[in-house]
Amino acid sequence: MPSSKSPKDFFRPLAVGAPTPPTEIPARPSRAIHFFDPSNEKMAAKIPQMVGSVDVLLGNLEDAVKADNKEAAREGLVTIASETDGLGGPDAKTQLWTRVNSLDSPWALDDLTRLVPAIGHKLDVIMVPKVQGAEDIHYVDRLLAQLEAKAGLDRPILVHAILETARGVANVEEICGASPRMQGLSLGPADLAADRRMKTTRVGGGHPGYLVRQDPVAEQPDAHRAIFQQDLWHYTIARMVDACATHGIYPYYGPFGDIADVVACEDQFRNAFLLGCVGTWSLHPKQIAIANKVFSPSVEDITHARRVVAAMGDGTGAVMLDGKMEDDASLKQCLVMVELAEQLAAIDPELKKQYDAISIDSEAN
Ligand SMILES: CC(=O)SCCNC(=O)CCNC(=O)[C@H](O)C(C)(C)COP(=O)(O)OP(=O)(O)OC[C@H]1O[C@@H](n2cnc3c(N)ncnc32)[C@H](O)[C@@H]1OP(=O)(O)O
Ligand SMILES: O=CC(=O)O
Numbered sequence: 242m243p244s245s246k247s248p249k250d251f252f253r254p255l256a257v258g259a260p261t262p263p264t265e266i267p268a269r270p271s272r273a274i275h276f277f278d279p280s281n282e283k284m285a286a287k288i289p290q291m292v293g294s295v296d297v298l299l300g301n302l303e304d305a306v307k308a309d310n311k312e313a314a315r316e317g318l319v320t321i322a323s324e325t326d327g328l329g330g331p332d333a334k335t336q337l338w339t340r341v342n343s344l345d346s347p348w349a350l351d352d353l354t355r356l357v358p359a360i361g362h363k364l365d366v367i368m369v370p371k372v373q374g375a376e377d378i379h380y381v382d383r384l385l386a387q388l389e390a391k392a393g394l395d396r397p398i399l400v401h402a403i404l405e406t407a408r409g410v411a412n413v414e415e416i417c418g419a420s421p422r423m424q425g426l427s428l429g430p431a432d433l434a435a436d437r438r439m440k441t442t443r444v445g446g447g448h449p450g451y452l453v454r455q456d457p458v459a460e461q462p463d464a465h466r467a468i469f470q471q472d473l474w475h476y477t478i479a480r481m482v483d484a485c486a487t488h489g490i491y492p493y494y495g496p497f498g499d500i501a502d503v504v505a506c507e508d509q510f511r512n513a514f515l516l517g518c519v520g521t522w523s524l525h526p527k528q529i530a531i532a533n534k535v536f537s538p539s540v541e542d543i544t545h546a547r548r549v550v551a552a553m554g555d556g557t558g559a560v561m562l563d564g565k566m567e568d569d570a571s572l573k574q575c576l577v578m579v580e581l582a583e584q585l586a587a588i589d590p591e592l593k594k595q596y597d598a599i600s601i602d603s604e605a606n
């Protein structure tokens with residue numbers, strides 16, 4: 242929270258007539274944020290049939306949309322949002338998000354002033370790219386409040402920032418705390434790599450040159466030395482997760498550009514899931530299933546988590562389960578998993594069936 246504002250002011254609308262800012266960000270399932278270009282007719286035609294099978298559909302207006310198509314993308318999104326049932330709004334199974342153009346571009350102002358009055362009642366989250374610091378969020382916050390007031394909206398649109406500049410990473414905590422509207426952060430590995438002058442040419446994922454090599458074996462200088470590829474994004478994702486958890490908002494991995502490499506994509510998504518991210522971007526329809534699988538706890542994990550919960554009784558003390566010590570702290574980890582499973586089961590009947598079929602033996606040993 243910016244120090245110049247009192248806590249009370251922080252939750253006051255920034256424009257007369259604007260909806261009251263949220264005091265809590267709802268934990269709506271958002272395992273896959275599926276990107277589409279609303280100016281691409283083939284992609285746009287697929288959107289209505291994707292509703293219900295993906296947690297978030299995001300109309301992308303920024304990078305990957307040709308400069309000549311920026312207006313068509315914006316108008317295409319208005320049409321899709323207006324004409325597609327079950328997409329966007331507080332009770333929809335599939336949320337509607339957009340990624341607007343960067344704030345210094347010729348399109349960002351028109352993106353916001355066109356979309357909020359036209360489809361603001363359906364838009365759940367606006368993703369803002371290339372956020373550098375709290376000042377970018379303050380600008381969007383005030384403008385959204387003015388536009389919401391003018392449009393008579395009764396629900397504030399949430400804001401999501403992409404972490405894709407070195408300055409943005411340096412300011413990550415203040416970005417997360419810049420507005421009660423902040424919903425979360427995504428990693429933007431492609432722009433971030435360029436901004437940091439990293440020597441990569443990929444959109445997310447690892448690099449075979451970023452490795453640790455086993456020490457040489459004594460007296461055998463020519464013996465094989467194993468190499469272990471390292472995760473280029475570990476540091477940034479970990480910072481992002483801590484900043485989001487501190488502010489009660491949600492961290493996401495971003496794009497994985499090697500669409501054909503579904504194995505490495507799943508690995509990258511899983512690393513992010515294990516570190517605390519709640520979801521990821523999907524750039525191609527085949528990445529949705531990967532994201533849904535990875536960001537839903539496995540039946541094995543939920544079985545174990547429920548056994549720990551049952552064995553821990555009132556939640557205090559220590560017990561032995563399968564030869565391992567469990568106590569208040571491992572119980573809390575298990576409750577994170579169990580709560581997530583409950584949220585996902587509420588919107589995913591197939592997962593619900595799997596989780597409901599778990600039967601547990603509550604005996605500690
Ligand atoms: C660094 C960043 O900023 S990342 C975020 C910005 N980038 C994006 O949003 C990229 C979004 N995705 C895409 O543009 C495309 O998926 C591409 C360019 C990667 C690949 O597109 P294609 O070569 O057409 O892929 P492919 O031939 O496998 O597509 C199969 C079908 O799925 C459709 N399709 C592809 N991607 C999508 C999508 N994201 N959403 C919906 N439908 C899609 C295609 O139109 C095609 O339809 P058809 O069967 O009717 O012809
Ligand atoms: O916008 C995403 C990125 O990786 O850049």
Ligand SMILES: [Mg+2]
Pocket residue numbers: 304370405429431432
């Ligand atoms: Mg980017």
